[in-house]
Amino acid sequence: MQHLQLTIENNIAHLVLNRPEALNTMGPRFWRELDEVLDALHRGNEARVLLISSRGKHFSAGMALDVFGSAIQLDDGSAAGRAAISDLLAELQATFTRLELLRIPVITAIQGGCIGGAVDLVTAACMRYCTRDAFFCIQEINIGIVADVGTLQRLPKLIPMGVVREMAYTGRRLPASRALATGLVNEVFDTQEAMLEAALQTAREIAAKPPAALWGSKQALNYARDHSVADSLQQMGWLQGVVWSGAQVQEAVSAMQQKRPATFAPLATLQRFMDASSDV
Template structure:
């Protein structure tokens, strides 16, 4: 596969035989999602959507992990106004815009007309789960671990997991994961339907994802795109409504002492002590 778009920092795009492979690069540890990622993700998927030679996409992570999720220290600039003691209409409105921008970045995967197969190894946390929930098919290696962890850092998950996962794993499993923030392994992920199949290791899951994408790409491209469009018609309308609601909820209620405590505990590498304030 030949590299394209060398100006990208957080993603690598390679194309071969009608299949594009998008790899998360970080640059933060564990492919954590910082400002570069949120800027580049919708750009990449818009370009792949418009590329007539691309018929299917594989999405994976570099190194041992898919993604640690949101790069909290790198994103603190967008949150600074919300963490002050007097975040009134101005800071809240700006934060609402930030949430909507990040939501749109994740939704660019679901809205891309080309089917996307996620190949997950190692940790897939928070924003990583948002991203794979927006994909069409998910595969995992045996060492993969998943966590809808936002509740543990005093955040209502707002980038699509709560809206998309119900249709993938069902309400009961979603509520368990979202309300506890627990980690689950690849075997549990397969059992509840979060991933279709589990493969022995990272090389094996990537090979399986490439094979599946090639199988999709061999079909009539306009029919494949039409099938994805029809399958997503009801869901994406419902998801869009849920995303608007959670963006408004978080811009109103996210500022809290517990959020400040969660951020401080993360930066100081200690367990948080939540007070409910």
Template sequence: MGYSTFDLSVADHVAHLRLNRPQELNTMNGAFWTELIDGFAEIDADASVRAVVISSTGRHFTAGLDLKWAGTSLGNQSADAGRAREKFRRHVKHMQDTFTVVDQCRVPVIAAIQGGCIGGGVDFVTACDIRLGSADAFFTIQEVNIAIVADVGTLQRIPHLLPQGLIRELAYTGRRWTADEAGRQGFLNRVLPDHAATVDAALVMAAEIAKKSPLAITGIKQVLNHGRGRTIEDGLEYVAVWNAAMLQGEDMAKAVTAQMTKGQATFADLAA
């Protein structure tokens, strides 16, 4: 399937989704919000994919929401206030779904971030499992600067990644947050010298993940995601049931044999 806001390719069990509107600073126009949902549906349907890398083009990862499109999308409102607000709620829910599909992708998603990651970009990368950044990367929870409460995922997901005091400072001030800070505070797993090195490191990490049992990897992601907002007891029960169901396959025997023989196990893809 062809997309207008990004390129999507798959090689050696790794899907690479690359934002491709550098002249527009990879802003999120109307097509983006539907295409990303379709792109991740394509990824999830491809049983050969074991990890995903998200990267971008040009100076900035993304400048966030396309404000011109946003203004147009709010036009032609119903004269009835209640109906207009119900329509707007559905509009926001659709935008939330765009990043929820990233969060819920059955395999790990690694973001390789260069330059600015602004507004909706922060919503995007907080939905990813792992974030790598170039030395010139910076982040801004931009919504407060245009008098909006961030509403498509940042305020819900970032509390699982950063301390509350820092989150509130960034959300209240809308200040620029550098790669150096983000690396020291654990938001970025690693800071690389430049854009190319960041993408390369993400692809190497994805390739390492792709060598593991895909059944184990998808299980780890499911268990970690399930545990957010739940008690330890709930999480322990969930993983016990998961392993009781999933450890019936061949992957563990292959992995143990490879460990004992100092070899490399080869695992079958998940079922299509």
């Protein structure tokens, strides 16, 4: 991979945006690589948590500005051409939605600028840490378009609507201090090193928990965000019926009593039906 670097160690997947010389901007190769990584993590069971960080001064400046001028041509000269734009966007949206649908929790560690498409990315994660120099910007309004890959749908679920509207209408930067005050980020750190260590510590704690219970918790939280309490409670009953394991509870309790690390079975790997070897 050219744009991304992935390592998996001690059940922690660490994905690094690795083009600091280009401000970690997002071109077609970035989207292809990210889609492939997330698909592999979702289907595999080695990783129990995903941490996303980046190299360089800025987390990411978002979509590469030359993409729509050279790599991708948008036809706004006909109804048919404009209709095709929604299908193109659906592909990009689906990639970041993979972060929400991923069977494991996702943590993002953000330094410097988190701009445009980068906001789309981090709002699809479970939690966000940042440095004091970090800022968040809905850049799209500044270049004459509407943010279209998830920011305007997910950000209002994370921070007050008035703050979202201010960002979306003005293109102003939301600094780290205000991001913390509004609840967008979990914690702010003085240095990138301190932020990464804190994010890794959280990842270690998550990786030590039962994978099936983590999966169930993520499912329940995502569902509750978009549904009524009554509907979510009903879904919770079904979920608990799926993930409940007396042996797993006993192992967790025994490990606490004996002051030792617990041992839990990984999630099952996922297979594609169409990949099955069969002559039928």
